[in-house]
Amino acid sequence: MTISSNAPLTKKDFSSDQDIRWCPGCGDYSILSAVQNVLPTLDIPKEKYVFVSGIGCSSRFPYYMNTYGFHTIHGRAPAFATGIKLANPDLSVWVITGDGDALSIGGNHLIHMLRRNVDLNVLLFNNRIYGLTKGQYSPTSEFGKRTKSSPYGSVDHPFNPLSVALGADATFVARTVDIYPAHLKETIARAAAHRGSSFVEIYQNCNIFNDGAFSSMTEKTIRNDQQIELVHGEPMIFGKERDQGLLFRDEGLEVARIGENGVTEADLLVHDEARARPSRAFQLSRMEQPEFPVPIGVFRAVHRPTFDSEMQAQMDHTLDAEGPGKLHELLNEGDVWEV
């Protein structure tokens, strides 16, 4: 490892000199800021970071990071990132993407990257709209949404991004929100620490084309009743008075009020992000309003060998076992004759 300098890095080291071109008020700003805050804490030299993105408002992110960056083409960032990580496993690779970029055109690359468990971090800015192309519905827009391309209301049933990721055997799956800086930073740091593909859905407000998309859970007044923070090893509890929680009943999840019907805190489910099978995390990913509060936090974090390390191990092992290749021998392999 080459260390570029001995002084500890600061947020400023990660800010590029390019003017930021997001609308004033866009949720992207706080995510940028959170990332710039987290990276200096990670003990990775600046030159090892690579930010890879597709196309979209969110995908302009790399330009604002004073790191290596690759603004690629629409939907393909996971494929580029996979190539980068394979070519140099020593890099810290980040994929920045939007709901359209990752889940519409890029859905296939995303799920393949997740199943392979390439060691990199995906931040999916979900604003439930195509921002850059000025407001068409996306695969996470709600059924019936009226947009430029759906004047009569969209008839698309939306994806649940976390369910998609879990269906693809993702090893790290989390959700956070643009306007919760502390949670955002914490989640990003967790993602960075995870070895393998870390998939983080970030609810992000597009105040121009889809303002208030998440206000039904983030509005200050209702927030505590409409969301639940998943914390590993802690009971699943929520509510302004922390008097509600999740129970496992009749083979399914249920919201219960502590103190009512004899429910005590001890009855509540305890969140375990490390369960070997993804079924519980999947079940949590299905919690939707109005029946349930919206979970945020780390749904799943398990270990599985990463694609890049397995690939590298195979390379190394072959080299060890067979010795470095000799070009002369390779050229002269097989049936050879002399004239």
Next chain:
Amino acid sequence: MTISSNAPLTKKDFSSDQDIRWCPGCGDYSILSAVQNVLPTLDIPKEKYVFVSGIGCSSRFPYYMNTYGFHTIHGRAPAFATGIKLANPDLSVWVITGDGDALSIGGNHLIHMLRRNVDLNVLLFNNRIYGLTKGQYSPTSEFGKRTKSSPYGSVDHPFNPLSVALGADATFVARTVDIYPAHLKETIARAAAHRGSSFVEIYQNCNIFNDGAFSSMTEKTIRNDQQIELVHGEPMIFGKERDQGLLFRDEGLEVARIGENGVTEADLLVHDEARARPSRAFQLSRMEQPEFPVPIGVFRAVHRPTFDSEMQAQMDHTLDAEGPGKLHELLNEGDVWEV
């Protein structure tokens, strides 16, 4: 509806005059035969059937069906099929695909079709190999598989096709096996009856490039202990002596022996394919050998409005509400002036 003839249809009506070009012994034959057996029972005129496929051994299927057929390009059959169904919702549309076609190059179209719930039937011939291109590993091949393109063993963690489908909110998800003709036919008939996207994974033996891929569950001698047939409303029971079953314990699934530790048949989970949320079906999809028997049957069958019917309803409703469009008026819309 136009009925082409009054005589009841038979299997022969569905066999085209083209020579079948699969290897002798290929599992594809029995699937073809099953489909040709099921269709005459469906009360749909022959001319309403359209078989759409991508590229692969399996994708040659339409040529052998004496129906309308479209052998398209690799991975894109769901997109073609969506267009066909939108253009004419009156057709019975079938997508025939392979593990490479559907899950490698075509993964994105597949999951989008499933979330939209386009009313059609997908038969995915999973032989865990690329047959047509002569034997490279596929996204369902096991980790470590040695093939032409992975002489040192593949380091790809495979997809679980049913989990992928459920992660994408599929409304009908089933699994069956090429060599179980009765179950195959039954499952295909169920798929045909379902309104919405029916996703059927068919374990299919490629005796040339991946012979015996499923023998660890289909071998006659072990079959009963290594697989479990899911039947709606029935307890989940299996074993040669039908003495084993599935329990829900410690928030997870477990195999138990009836009669041991006080377990009775009444304790066993009862299969409910119609649960509103996909979590249970997802959990079942995670059952893998050696810990569990492999489930076959219908994992999930729920109703959700189909994309094509919603789209058509919107067309019809607009027509009703606003009346048929008049071209003259359209041309003269907005600010118009006379010279």
Next chain:
Amino acid sequence: MSTRTEIKHPAPQQVDRVVVRFAGDSGDGMQVTGNQFTNTAAFAGNDVSTFPDFPAEIRAPAGSLPGVSGFQLNFASHDIHTPGDSPDVLVAMNPAALQVNLKDLPLNGLLIVNEDNFGEKNLTMAGYQTNPLEDGSLDGYRTIKVPLTTLTRRALESVDMPRKQVDRCKNFFALGIMYYLYNRPTAPTESFLKRYFAKRPELVEANLLALRGGIAYCEAARIFQTTYEVAKAEFPPGRYRNINGNSALALGLVAASQQASTGILMASYPITPASDVLHALSRHKRFGVMTFQAEDEISAICAAIGGAYAGKLGITATSGPGMALKSEALGLAVAVELPLVVIDVQRGGPSTGLPTKTEQADLFQALWGRNSEAPIPIIAAATPGDCFWTAIEAVRLAIKYMTPVILLSDGYVANGAEPWLIPSVEDLPRIDVKYRTDPENFHPYERDTDTLARPWAIPGTPGLEHRIGGLEKQNVTGHVNYDGENHEMMVRLRDQRVRNIENDIADAEVNGPDRGKALIVAWGSTYGPIQSALQTLRADGVEVSHVHLRHLNPMPKNLGDILQRFEQIIVPELNLGQLTTLLRARYLVDAKVLSKVQGMPFKASEIVDAVRQLGSQS
């Protein structure tokens, strides 16, 4: 409030043509302002031509250089073809707009600036060290400083509205000033506001107050010594509307599908500058138009082909990068011979390139961007209104010849507007569709002897069950076939079927003498600038002819003959010479490209200069 304001003004001076450019921040509403002026001018009987110049796909910080949005329009008492090479009047709402646009304003041009916005922060963002309003750098222009923000606030004092919203009305104040200057009626804008803000009457009022405030200010402050008037242009009689290219495309597609009674399945994925075609068509359900926003461009074209297979007119619209993604499926469309219209609204490239800028560099991609020999007819639209007719022609060819057809438009034509003579429905070309229904002797690849088209036999038809696909097929039967001679025959049949179209399209017309020294050959959106250039050149006595190609594959039969009759051939293109290459290869003539690749249309003067140089060389 709804009464019409009569504008009082000094006796206006008659001019025959004015070019106005509005420039401001993306948030300043310059596009609305420009469109209002355009409509009003058109209503008043002028010929108009517009050029909206958006900032690129991204949101730039308010007041920054990349955030500048512009709208130029040309209105005249005679036939015009372009938005004008350079503005007579520049309205600059902030320093950045001034910085970006001033270079285009000729000396002594009229410059109207919002002086309220020339504070230090904005000046710095625009890269000014000193204030241009004060440092004498604008001395060469007739500069009028207007405290637009202040005046707008004053005009709207009576309205109870947040300050931010009040300030948003300043574009209408500026529009009022321009209406005064050019003696325009306010009625069209009034009725627009009422329609547009039907549900928000307070905004109607606010904007009207601003508009009238601008006029009143001019009268009171007497900022102009003269006002101007542009007389009506002569138009062929008929009903007109303003139309931009993307709207015209959508209308043309609907019209054609009505003529053909097929209905439409339009499947697209949003991309600048083609998204508006999807947006427009998504409103036309009453016409049997179904739109499907697919997950990507590949899915979109595949669904459209599926739709065509099932009997609908299949349509997909995209721009360069999306077109690239459709390459593989286009090859299949060629192999299965189904009617499909693929629209490529070209933009600057390569790759993501300059998404909001125009270019004509996808011609090669359209012709050859597929594996193997996969010929597709290609046509291109010359002007916004022409998009309508080009769309109809695309549909006609697709259906008649059972083939995908590529229609090339570009950002300039797509967003630019012009008055459009509304055709009467009776005058639209008929498009006959014959779905095959007779099972007798049905063969899916038996061809019409004239067109070489195969039958359109759609699922649901009893007795016509058959299979199609991308593997090579035996002629007539359509069965999979790997025989070499059959393959060659099929390759040549597909080729011939497209070539046959040359017998079904109009001969190329020469605008000007049909032989001589110099010929301009061109295609697509260069039409406007070339027309303007011809006017100038001819006025100067320079003799030059022009052929404009709508059909690029195949080209008109007589084109070769025409080319031989000229000594010099010049091909203005917004690329490095794509049509030029085709002409040279096909006709072995020494055609020379006049190339411009700046994300902008040609200026007429650039073509004039090039033609003049030709003359001096020969």
Next chain:
Amino acid sequence: MSTRTEIKHPAPQQVDRVVVRFAGDSGDGMQVTGNQFTNTAAFAGNDVSTFPDFPAEIRAPAGSLPGVSGFQLNFASHDIHTPGDSPDVLVAMNPAALQVNLKDLPLNGLLIVNEDNFGEKNLTMAGYQTNPLEDGSLDGYRTIKVPLTTLTRRALESVDMPRKQVDRCKNFFALGIMYYLYNRPTAPTESFLKRYFAKRPELVEANLLALRGGIAYCEAARIFQTTYEVAKAEFPPGRYRNINGNSALALGLVAASQQASTGILMASYPITPASDVLHALSRHKRFGVMTFQAEDEISAICAAIGGAYAGKLGITATSGPGMALKSEALGLAVAVELPLVVIDVQRGGPSTGLPTKTEQADLFQALWGRNSEAPIPIIAAATPGDCFWTAIEAVRLAIKYMTPVILLSDGYVANGAEPWLIPSVEDLPRIDVKYRTDPENFHPYERDTDTLARPWAIPGTPGLEHRIGGLEKQNVTGHVNYDGENHEMMVRLRDQRVRNIENDIADAEVNGPDRGKALIVAWGSTYGPIQSALQTLRADGVEVSHVHLRHLNPMPKNLGDILQRFEQIIVPELNLGQLTTLLRARYLVDAKVLSKVQGMPFKASEIVDAVRQLGSQS
């Protein structure tokens, strides 16, 4: 068992060239048989050239016409360039093979058939009404009927093996017959069998018994009156091996990456006939070659570009439809200027087309299959062995000019084999890689003054942090930039950088007089047939010259001059005239295409005839 069998035979007759075609069912092992004969001939010092002709991608029923697999080889005592126009000997393992291949056998040709397979079922499947072995229809040929199945069973009586496996050995029995006929040693095949079935000694034994059985049968049954011998050919001295195009490509890529010390990230998705390049490279981990089987072709090229960004040599290989899918990403590769080698092993199209057949129709796609102006250097391999050198050249250009390079091969070159003079490592070209490391004055788009290449600055290097992408960039700084003039400059710089390569490649060489009546210009795999044709033509005193282009973009600098010096230019291509179009457009010469689109290479005679016709016209 391991002793060498000495073949006894009547005194052989010397011939200088023989063409043998093995044809049978896909399951009959014709490819192995053909390859064995090839190796043996090469070992014996003959020049060889082969043409494997697989059944299409599908599995056909045993005994059916589409299931026929063929392998033709030409071996000679002189320099040969093609597998021969028509066979001297046809070995037909069943009626279908006879049906498909007989038309190519000249009258009086030698025909060897497995009469055991001419039962009714097989005859019917092959479309025979009556048995051709009996109905006199083979009277024109020297037919030898051999009960191959029976004889093989008999030869293997001693082996304890299922009947099915015994029957599979009959190809080696047939091979034995051919070895006898042409006096070939069995040693190479013996050692092959031992290597190949190292873990299954019973198969070694069985096949050897069959092979020797064939020879013994000939001796005993005296089915041939004469045997033949083909003397050694004259080769430049050196070490040789047989090589097919795909293997040579893989070797060339490994060699180049070793010369450049970059390592390789090869990302591909399987597709016929390119998959073998992936297969071959996946074995070379010891050489720092990492292979990634991606989920599709788009992912593959994107990963390869990612690998190039991170400092490895990025490679992807595909065929036509996969190439189409890579179009969009290729545009990005042009914009970001990274070294990448894209291999297109062309096959018959359009669309899925004829997957196992050859064609040269992706030249246009390679040149122009992208949105906007996105120039990419293109080179093509002429012969199997030439693939090695072409791969090295592709890598050299990619790295030196920081650009994607497209390498065109095709099914014929990919699967065909020829003896290849193994180069010594010292003779390979050097390839210098200079990763940028110095942060001083680093600008990601500052260009080398000679090559116009930008620096290769890879993540992980301190102080060089920078951003790249597909939006237009300012020259030098690489910042996103939408300025029109900068855009035009960048478009022209990218173009010029590719054009500059013309100064770095060899002049085109004229084979034959450097001026005259007729010139053949060609590219890629037509090389062999053209060489053969030239031999014939020159032997007949017809004067014709030939230029074979390895570099198709840019073309050699002197090509224009050469073309001007000939009266007639003929361009044999396996397409409808793609290079022809380029030559016409660029040089305004009336080049004429000699087109063949049958999924098959040219026969030398087809070129001979075309050239002769030229002569008669002029």
